[in-house]
Amino acid sequence: MKFNLMWCFVIILNIIFSSCSSIKNIKYFKDIPDDKLETVLAKVPYIEPKIQPDDILSVSIQTVDPNATQILNAGNLQNAAIGATSAGSTGSQSVSGYLVDNSGNIELPVMGKIKVSGSTTEEAREIIRIKTAEFFKNATVNLRFANFRVSIVGEVAKPATYVISNEKVTILDALALAGDLTIYGKRDNITLIRQDESGERKVVKLDLTNSAVLNSPYYYLRQNDYIYVEPSNSKIASSDAIQNRNISIITAVGASLISVIAILLSTR
Known part of the structure; x- marks a missing residue:
């Protein structure tokens, strides 16, 4: 009886420690003490992404002339994008914007090709605004990544x-x-x-x-x-265990079928 109680105690301890280990493995930021109500971390420097070839940019240019505005924004073509939106829907999507070509340019109506690769969206916005000012007065430019x-x-x-x-x-x-x-x-x-x-x-x-x-x-x-x-x-071990179990089941079923066939043939 004493021997059995000792083994029960060992098994319970193993379950407890393995459970604690599992919790540690799935916890984020476990170096931050749980008893601290507030932890101040250093500010993360944000570096704006640079525009690259094959990016799609949504460019909106507004002028005092509605007809000119319509012409300038007519180049926001529909481009296919495959994936999932932030809302969670999946599949093929249409993204409206200007495709950055392999040379790093986008081609805007009236103004032609403008180099934007290597620039941030804010820098590209200013580049386009200066170019637009050559043709239109008091134009405003909005630009962001569409993809x-x-x-x-x-x-x-x-x-x-x-x-x-x-x-x-x-x-x-x-x-x-x-x-x-x-x-x-x-x-x-x-x-x-x-x-x-x-x-x-x-x-x-x-x-x-x-x-x-x-x-x-x-x-x-x-x-x-x-x-x-x-x-x-643990996932890999679990997958291997399932695979080994399936192999064992298939082997056992195959052996049973062979035995049945052998018995049937011997009775003829």
């Missing part, structure tokens, strides 16, 4: 490519759009792939269990960022 998109795959609830209307997007915003990580997602090893203006790709690892990620230069996303959430070892 700011990020792709999120792996252990998230809703993996997809998301087209976002706001260019100031954090990795937490993106994961929230994807329905957060599943219970099996590795929060301490998020992979982010980014291509800069020169075409160079960078691969970085982000640890969401540590508040230091909030000060990372990769905390704010850029257009076309790719996020991959790696499955945990």
Whole structure:
């Protein structure tokens, strides 16, 4: 009886410790003490994304002449974009705007080609405003990304490519759009792939269990960022166990069928 009680105690302790370990693995910012009501972190420097070839820009130009305004805004063509909106709907979408060509230009009615790649949206807005002033007086220009998109795959609830209307997007915003990580997602090893203006790709690892990620230069996303959430070892082990179980079942069924066939043949 004493031996059995000891083993029961050991099993209970294992369950408790494994449960605590699981909670630690899924907790964000676990370095911040739970008993602190407020934690002040350093301000994250926000660097505005630069316009790149294949971006689609929504450009709106207003003048005192309604006819001129209509002509200037007629070039916002419909471009296909595949993915999911911030509202969560998926599929093919039409995005209205000007496509940045491989040379980094957009072509506006009346004004022709204007170089915008390498500029922020604010800088590009000023470039277009100065160009517009050569043709029209007191014109106002509004410009923003029409296809700011990020792709999120792996252990998230809703993996997809998301087209976002706001260019100031954090990795937490993106994961929230994807329905957060599943219970099996590795929060301490998020992979982010980014291509800069020169075409160079960078691969970085982000640890969401540590508040230091909030000060990372990769905390704010850029257009076309790719996020991959790696499955945990428990998910891999679970998948292997299911696969092994299925193999065992198939093997057992196959052996039983062979036995039945052998019995039937022997009775003839």
